[in-house]
Amino acid sequence: MLQVWALEGIPEIAPGADLIDVIARSAGTSLRDGDILAVTSKIVSKAEGRIIAADDREEAITAETVRVVATRTSPTGHTTRIVENRLGIVSAAAGVDASNTAEGTVLLLPLDPDASARALCTGLRERLGVTVGVLITDTLGRAWRDGQTDTAIGAAGVHVFEDLRGRTDAEGRPLVVTLPCVADELAAAADLVKGKTSRRPVAVVRGRADLVGDLDLPGARSIVRDGENDMFRLGADEAYAAGFAAGAAAVDAAD
Amino acid sequence: MLQVWALEGIPEIAPGADLIDVIARSAGTSLRDGDILAVTSKIVSKAEGRIIAADDREEAITAETVRVVATRTSPTGHTTRIVENRLGIVSAAAGVDASNTAEGTVLLLPLDPDASARALCTGLRERLGVTVGVLITDTLGRAWRDGQTDTAIGAAGVHVFEDLRGRTDAEGRPLVVTLPCVADELAAAADLVKGKTSRRPVAVVRGRADLVGDLDLPGARSIVRDGENDMFRLGADEAYAAGFAAGAAAVDAAD
Numbered sequence A, B: 001m002l003q004v005w006a007l008e009g010i011p012e013i014a015p016g017a018d019l020i021d022v023i024a025r026s027a028g029t030s031l032r033d034g035d036i037l038a039v040t041s042k043i044v045s046k047a048e049g050r051i052i053a054a055d056d057r058e059e060a061i062t063a064e065t066v067r068v069v070a071t072r073t074s075p076t077g078h079t080t081r082i083v084e085n086r087l088g089i090v091s092a093a094a095g096v097d098a099s100n101t102a103e104g105t106v107l108l109l110p111l112d113p114d115a116s117a118r119a120l121c122t123g124l125r126e127r128l129g130v131t132v133g134v135l136i137t138d139t140l141g142r143a144w145r146d147g148q149t150d151t152a153i154g155a156a157g158v159h160v161f162e163d164l165r166g167r168t169d170a171e172g173r174p175l176v177v178t179l180p181c182v183a184d185e186l187a188a189a190a191d192l193v194k195g196k197t198s199r200r201p202v203a204v205v206r207g208r209a210d211l212v213g214d215l216d217l218p219g220a221r222s223i224v225r226d227g228e229n230d231m232f233r234l235g236a237d238e239a240y241a242a243g244f245a246a247g248a249a250a251v252d253a254a255d
Helices: A019-027 A041-047 A054-064 A112-127 A184-192 A237-255 B021-029 B041-047 B054-065 B113-127 B181-194 B234-252
Strands: A002-006 A034-042 A051-053 A064-074 A079-085 A088-091 A105-107 A133-141 A148-157 A202-207 B004-008 B036-040 B051-053 B065-073 B079-085 B090-092 B103-107 B133-141 B147-158 B204-208
Touching: A002 A112, A002 A184, A002 B181, A019 A034, A019 A041, A019 A112, A019 A202, A034 A041, A034 A112, A041 A105, A041 A112, A041 A133, A041 A148, A051 A054, A051 A148, A051 B041, A054 A079, A054 A105, A064 A237, A064 B065, A079 B113, A088 A133, A112 A133, A148 A184, A148 B181, A184 A202, A184 B004, A184 B054, A184 B181, A237 B234, B004 B181, B021 B036, B021 B041, B021 B204, B036 B041, B036 B065, B036 B113, B041 B103, B041 B113, B041 B133, B041 B147, B051 B054, B054 B065, B054 B079, B054 B103, B054 B204, B065 B234, B113 B133, B113 B147, B133 B181, B147 B181, B181 B204
Parallel strands: A034 A133, B036 B133
Antiparallel strands: A002 A202, A002 B004, A034 A202, A051 A105, A064 A079, A079 A088, A133 A148, B004 B204, B036 B204, B051 B103, B065 B079, B079 B090, B133 B147
16 A cells, blocks of 8 residues: 655745755654655755746756757747756756746756755654655656656655566566656656645655665666667757758768 | 555456456455546456467557657667557557566557546446546656656546646746646556556555546547657657758759
């Protein structure tokens, strides 16, 4: 049995807030060994002071962008930029977010979500005396499917993949699906109790203590496929345009 | 509080099996109004007799394929085909699956997972007298992120999206993230209790009764973005190659 619930009583987070203290107070004595905390990246960003003026939003997206993957302008003139940010994450607007922020401001993603997760996990284990895991979550769109799901962009003390490579199915045959991304599945489960319209930015998942482990387990950075190895490292229109230019240049050169 | 657990005692499913009866017997009197069942597509395929000889696997992938999205051959010579299948779903190998199947056989996806979900949902509501929702789930890889997560490929009696368009955040500002795909998040949560190595193909999610509704709600087909509207409708290499050929031809024509 898996149980998932949101912590109550998390206050609005201001820059410099001590999230370990905030979460520990909210959790009280409710946590046990093997519980996994899914913390919305937004409150980590706020605590880290990753807040900028909304007027600088487009500039901030550019600054956070390592590589433009695809862009599309809608009939109404709104341009969506799908980019790879400095964390390697491919998303719309480089994670620059205007929801649930103070008027006139937008939030950037935490500087290093794996490091933030590790600091939270270390602090909460010490403070509460229980061996918990910590995920930092963000809401991402995806290719091929509409809508968004919550995913893990930071992780500490929890296995991000359940490694089934070499394991066998009920008939003793090798499993073909080899690498369930349990961190993303945990983040998704947590989103079902957090909601997006209320202040419940931290959820607890209980029932997969087998996934909780040492603080030096690989972080969520290990989930990110690097561009070179990704068959979808570039949007179809962008790749076509690059190919078109190269094809034309090759013929020109041959002439 | 969300609770997620797997039903116990589901037997091996043979072609022609009555899944309504199988699930109803396994669930007994444990289900309540608002519970959501996440049923692994594999057992639906088996009940529907969607089983073919393993020797025909490559041929079956071709037959299930509407459109090749991308292919890549590994250094060991294994070719991965990312394709759009007749359900519009983009995945490796068109969902043709060799795990947890009888020796020498592979499984195709259910013919119409939304119809399968509707039949199951209708039957279970009648038989058990409780208003449940039903998802049919499959394990899918994704662009940009390693590993796989479970997703909803069929749905009945449950909202696949939580429509927050027009809703506001805690500060009264419009929410930017507009369309959480709760069906995929429910499927992901269910996978955390089903596992891949044991026979627990059906999970129950309790605690989001607000997502359960009429039998004529849109199915999981509505999650699938159609190729034309997808910025990643073609792999980067494939789009580049198409562009290259077109660019070369354009210059040739102009000469």
